[in-house]
Amino acid sequence: xxxxxxxxxxxxxxxxxxxxxxxxxxxxxxxxxxxxxxxxxxxxxxxxxxxxxxxxxxxxxxxxxxxxxxxxxxxxxxxxxxxxxxxxxxxxxxxxxxxxxxxxxxxxxxxxxxxxxxxxxxxxxxxxxxxxxxxxxxxxxxxxxxxxxxxxxxxxxxxxxxxxxxxxxxxxxxxxxxxxxxxxxxxxxxxxxxxxxxxxxxxxxxxxxxxxxxxxxxxxxxxxxxxxxxxxxxxxxxxxxxxxxxxxxxxxxxxxxxxxxxxxxxxxxxxxxxxxxxxxxxxxxxxxxxxxxxxxxxxxxxxxxxxxxxxxxxxxx
Amino acid sequence: xxxxxxxxxxxxxxxxxxxxxxxxxxxxxxxxxxxxxxxxxxxxxxxxxxxxxxxxxxxxxxxxxxxxxxxxxxxxxxxxxxxxxxxxxxxxxxxxxxxxxxxxxxxxxxxxxxxxxxxxxxxxxxxxxxxxxxxxxxxxxxxxxxxxxxxxxxxxxxxxxxxxxxxxxxxxxxxxxxxxxxxxxxxxxxxxxxxxxxxxxxxxxxxxxxxxxxxxxxxxxxxxxxxxxxxxxxxxxxxxxxxxxxxxxxxxxxxxxxxxxxxxxxxxxxxxxxxxxxxxxxxxxxxxxxxxxxxxxxxxxxxxxxxxxxxxxxxxx
Numbered sequence: 001x002x003x004x005x006x007x008x009x010x011x012x013x014x015x016x017x018x019x020x021x022x023x024x025x026x027x028x029x030x031x032x033x034x035x036x037x038x039x040x041x042x043x044x045x046x047x048x049x050x051x052x053x054x055x056x057x058x059x060x061x062x063x064x065x066x067x068x069x070x071x072x073x074x075x076x077x078x079x080x081x082x083x084x085x086x087x088x089x090x091x092x093x094x095x096x097x098x099x100x101x102x103x104x105x106x107x108x109x110x111x112x113x114x115x116x117x118x119x120x121x122x123x124x125x126x127x128x129x130x131x132x133x134x135x136x137x138x139x140x141x142x143x144x145x146x147x148x149x150x151x152x153x154x155x156x157x158x159x160x161x162x163x164x165x166x167x168x169x170x171x172x173x174x175x176x177x178x179x180x181x182x183x184x185x186x187x188x189x190x191x192x193x194x195x196x197x198x199x200x201x202x203x204x205x206x207x208x209x210x211x212x213x214x215x216x217x218x219x220x221x222x223x224x225x226x227x228x229x230x231x232x233x234x235x236x237x238x239x240x241x242x243x244x245x246x247x248x249x250x251x252x253x254x255x256x257x258x259x260x261x262x263x264x265x266x267x268x269x270x271x272x273x274x275x276x277x278x279x280x281x282x283x284x285x286x287x288x289x290x291x292x293x294x295x296x297x298x299x300x301x302x303x304x305x306x307x308x309x310x311x312x313x314x315x316x317x
Numbered sequence: 318x319x320x321x322x323x324x325x326x327x328x329x330x331x332x333x334x335x336x337x338x339x340x341x342x343x344x345x346x347x348x349x350x351x352x353x354x355x356x357x358x359x360x361x362x363x364x365x366x367x368x369x370x371x372x373x374x375x376x377x378x379x380x381x382x383x384x385x386x387x388x389x390x391x392x393x394x395x396x397x398x399x400x401x402x403x404x405x406x407x408x409x410x411x412x413x414x415x416x417x418x419x420x421x422x423x424x425x426x427x428x429x430x431x432x433x434x435x436x437x438x439x440x441x442x443x444x445x446x447x448x449x450x451x452x453x454x455x456x457x458x459x460x461x462x463x464x465x466x467x468x469x470x471x472x473x474x475x476x477x478x479x480x481x482x483x484x485x486x487x488x489x490x491x492x493x494x495x496x497x498x499x500x501x502x503x504x505x506x507x508x509x510x511x512x513x514x515x516x517x518x519x520x521x522x523x524x525x526x527x528x529x530x531x532x533x534x535x536x537x538x539x540x541x542x543x544x545x546x547x548x549x550x551x552x553x554x555x556x557x558x559x560x561x562x563x564x565x566x567x568x569x570x571x572x573x574x575x576x577x578x579x580x581x582x583x584x585x586x587x588x589x590x591x592x593x594x595x596x597x598x599x600x601x602x603x604x605x606x607x608x609x610x611x612x613x614x615x616x617x618x619x620x621x622x623x624x625x626x627x628x629x630x631x632x633x634x
Contacts (some may be wrong), residue, residue, distance in 0.1 A: 011611035022339060025363075043588040044341075222441065267628070268422065271360040271590040273620035308632040311584070315625040 003041075003241060004191035006153040007160055007184065010057040014157055016091060018053055019045050021158070021296070029286070034293045037285055040162050041116040043274050043304025047109070047135050049230075050158050050181055050302055051082035057154030058143055059086045067092050069281055072140035074098070074120070076126040077106035078303050079145040084115035091113060095140060097131045098273050099123075103307050124234055128251045136184055146178030147237025156184025162298045163192040170295040173281040175302050176209040176251060178233045179240030184299065186247035200244065200251035201284040203259070213251040227256050227310070230277030230302060252290065258283040260317040263306075267315060275306040276314075318559060320507035323470040324501065327374040331474055334406060335370055336362050338475070340482050343587050345602070351610045354602055357479050360591055360621025364426070366547075367475050367498055367619055368399035368462075373500070375460055376403045376473030384409050389457035391415070391437070391444040393546055394423035396497055401432035412457060414448045415442075420546055420624050439529040441551055463495030464554025473501025479510040479615045487612040492619050493517040493526040493568060495550040496557025502557050502617065503564035517561065517568035518601040520576070523548045529558060530568040544573050544627070547594030547619060562616040569607065575600040577634040579624075584632060592623040593631075 023038040030036055042050040059071060070093030075084040081094040087094035094115040098107055099122040111117055118142050125238045133220040135142060144151060158181070163169060172189050174182040179200075206224035212235070220235035236244065244251075262279035265286070266272050274282075281299040284290075306314075340355040349355055359367040376388060387410030390400040392568070397413040404411035411432040415424055416439040428434055439445040452459060461468060471529075475498070480486065489506050490565040491499040496517075503515045519527050523541035537552035548589075553561065561568075583589050583601070595618040601607075602616050 048586075048588060264625075267590050268625070269365075271365055273584050273588040273590060308581075308585070312629045312632055315629055 002149045002153050002187055004187060006149065007156040007188050010153040011157045011160060013057050013060050014053055014154065021045050023162065024270060024272070028269055029200070029265070033185050033285055033288065035285065036087070036296045038162070038166060038298045039282060040158055040300045041272065042075065042158060043272060043278055043301050047078065047081040047085050048303055048305040049050060049078035049082065050155055050300070051078040052085060053157050054130055054151035054154035054180055054184070055082035055143060055244060056086040056089070058148060058150040059090050059092065059301065061150045062141060064304045066141045069139040069141065070094065071143050072097070072131055072134055073143045073145065075145055076102040076232065078230060078305060080110040081106060081113060083143050084113035085258065088114045095134060097127055097134070099127060100101050103305065105307050106305055109305070127212045144184050146180030149239060152180055152184040152239065152243070153182045154184070156188040158300065159185030159188030160192065163189050166296070166298060168296060169193060169196050169298055171197045171297040173199045173201055173284055173297060173299040175231060175277055175280040175300065177231045177277070178203050179209060179236035179244060181300065181302060182248060183240040183243035187243060190247045195248060197249040198247060199290065200248055201281045202251065202253050203228050203231055203280060204253045204255050207253050208233070208235050212252045213244065213311070227259060228280050229275040230275070231280065252285050254280060254286060254287060254289060257277060262286055262315040263311070263314040264317065271306045273306065273311065275302050275303045276310065278303045319466045319470050319504055321504060323466065324473040324505050327470040328474045328477060330374050330377050331370055331471065334373060335479060338362050340551065341589070345586055346582070350602055350622040352602065353481060355479070355615045356599060357397050357475055357617045358589065359441060359475060359613055360472065360595055360618050361587060364395065364402050365620055365622040366395035366396040366399065367472055367617070368395040369402060370474050371468035371471035371497055371501070372396065372399035372460060373403040373406070376407050376409065378467045383458045386456040386458065387411065388460050389414070389448055389451055390460045390462065391448045392462055393419045393545060393549065395622060396501060397427040397432070398423060398430060400460050401427045401430035404483045405431045414444055414451070416444060419622070420622065422624050423622055426622070436539045440454045452605065463497030464556050466556060469497055469501040469556065469560070472498045473503070473505040475617065476505030477509065478501030480506050483516060483615065485503060485613060486510060486615055488514045488516060488609065489599055490516045490518055490614060490616040491615065492548060492594055492597040493519050493553065494548045494594070496526060496553035496561060498619060499565060500557040500620060504560060507564045514566040515564060516601070516607065517565055518539035518598045519570050520545050520548055520569065521572050522596060523569045525550070525552050526561070527568045527570050529553060530561065545594040545597050547592070547599065569601060571597060571601050571604060571606060575604050577631040579603055580628070580631040581634065590621045590628065591618050592620045592621065593627065595620045
């Protein structure tokens, strides 16, 4: 289990390199939903997503021997970019195993940050197999996308910043993929303010955390069908689930159909670009998923790395 | 001529109601252009553009009698929204004369802020004629879109904020329509830091200020053909030009073809939505219009109110 001290230590590591992203608000959104809502704009983070935080904190913790061998990650997107940039900033080699169905701009950006991209089949099993073979052969250190204490502590710095900016808070809504973001943020805000309620949000087609939360054990779903590409993990991580059971109040789902309208609102009214996964937690607030009224809510926009074609579809919908 | 004290007074008026918009930067943009560039994100201002500043400051200065009669403006877009919202916040009636070719979302937003919208022909002459008739009939006070000292002082608060955030600055790039923004910002930054160079930017199809600057007198062009709809004024204002002659170092032009790539960069790399006119000053920096290297530059993003169809075209280009 990680502690708040781990998150404070990660914040020190990240201070010189990560953006302290703003909390954005919209009077129109507040009026529509009847709440006072603050969006943590991690789409404005380096690499366009919160993933930079955890990847940097993890890579920063490696030994000299590990650094000399280089790092490896498997990811369809933002974690790949986070590892690629964090490795470059540390002067290390990075290899990223990316499935064929990854968002094209995420693949290009990963290469742009200097990582070697190794393509694989779309299944999680193939990703892991290819990654294991490369580790066996080259001695790379795996940077896990969510199930790692240093990584979780890094993601948790986003939650600590939310709290430092707002002081008072009734609810925190965060998206759940593998559980890295929500577990880190939950440790941060519950330590800072024990009465805050932490709500994880998934899409209906990728509801493994929702099921796990109800079953009281990690449930792996056979496939994840959703436009929220950052949410296509089939199960949450072990450490993530342990933290979620302790600090997360509920996990809820929204339909994919709520995502494009939320992206359109962000574009038209708030002038920001948000990727489908980044719109999931805000969409839960927009659609009044929990019937909350008159509360002070923070919702994490996890990222903004959306292909132009998908963004155009969202604008047309 | 307005003074820096007028801008300081406007800043006090605006403090409780306007957003203090952030200065955004992009390592990639800096690397591409060889400068240290800061974007003043007035697309994140209320109503999605700097125009709220001037309209609010002007309406705030009206007498009780003027307030009781209501205000009127003619505008194809952002000034309309600025006046509509500023009037609503003051509890006044607002009428806005808008040409048929106005951007649809700007018309809708103006109505949304509670203004009465009166359509007119696309020509500036017809706008002014319809407006004059309504003033004659109802006694409304005209809120001019740029040629007004209170309005200029309000727009200048954006320049003052840039300076307060950056302290040191070599260049300020701002778009020029009627000249309200650049004249206000020029007064602000030149008073704060006399050696800063202030550069106005227009598109080639709306180059009246460029011509006026070279002629030493206000030149009116017969028509303005440009996708930058906020720049379709045919000449700058009298007071604006007087200030520009004193404080602006140069006015330059960029082709319309530089606008969509700049909007695409903002969307893909910086995750913000910028309207065509808002991309004009940044595009001048991007295309190295003045061959500047190694300088600290602020460029104003004047607004983000772009129709989804135009944004989709920009993303496709």
